[in-house]
Amino acid sequence: MRNDGAVTHETATATHETARSQPQRIGLIEGDGIGHEIVPETRRVVDAAIAAAGGPGIEWVSLPLGADAIGTHGTPVPESTLDALTDLDGWILGPHDSASYPEQFRAALTPGGHIRKHFDMYANIRPARALPGTRAMVPDMDLVVVRENTEASTPIATWRSQR
Numbered sequence: 001m002r003n004d005g006a007v008t009h010e011t012a013t014a015t016h017e018t019a020r021s022q023p024q025r026i027g028l029i030e031g032d033g034i035g036h037e038i039v040p041e042t043r044r045v046v047d048a049a050i051a052a053a054g055g056p057g058i059e060w061v062s063l064p065l066g067a068d069a070i071g072t073h074g075t076p077v078p079e080s081t082l083d084a085l086t087d088l089d090g091w092i093l094g095p096h097d098s099a100s101y102p103e104q105f106r107a108a109l110t111p112g113g114h115i116r117k118h119f120d121m122y123a124n125i126r127p128a129r130a131l132p133g134t135r136a137m138v139p140d141m142d143l144v145v146v147r148e149n150t151e152a153s154t155p156i157a158t159w160r161s162q163r
Helices: 009-021 033-055 067-073 079-086 110-119 153-161
Strands: 024-029 057-060 092-093 123-129 143-146
Touching: 024 033, 024 079, 033 057, 033 092, 079 110
Parallel strands: 024 057, 024 092
Antiparallel strands: 123 143
8 A cells, every 4th residue: 555545556466365365254144034044054155165266264253133132232233243343354144134123123223224324335236247158148248236225224214303
């Protein structure tokens, strides 16, 4: 990195190479309902893919969120989970079912919405490209889908202010 904070090609390449040679720290958040089934399977698939590719592996960090967190921390989104997410390279967030939470937590922002708002994740960026050698309706497709990710944050805040 230069003194002015700009990232050069050399520093970006060095950072990428270092990241490829060290295990990534990834948060694992099962959430609610089927999250207890699909998140461990997601971990298993990711571990197998990294092993097959000869990658450095992942240091998984399990974090509480949702109904389990209400039982252990008194809130669906513990501050300790938000603090831990800040220091991780990424995370896998399972589904959550805030409709099944105790009544005092149902009107609050969902755990996923809380995380998106906390980390200012206003858009879900999904690159899509046709892979060479595969059948595709548009073989030279190369696009990026940008999905608005605030999902009712404003209407909930408006509804609360009118109560």
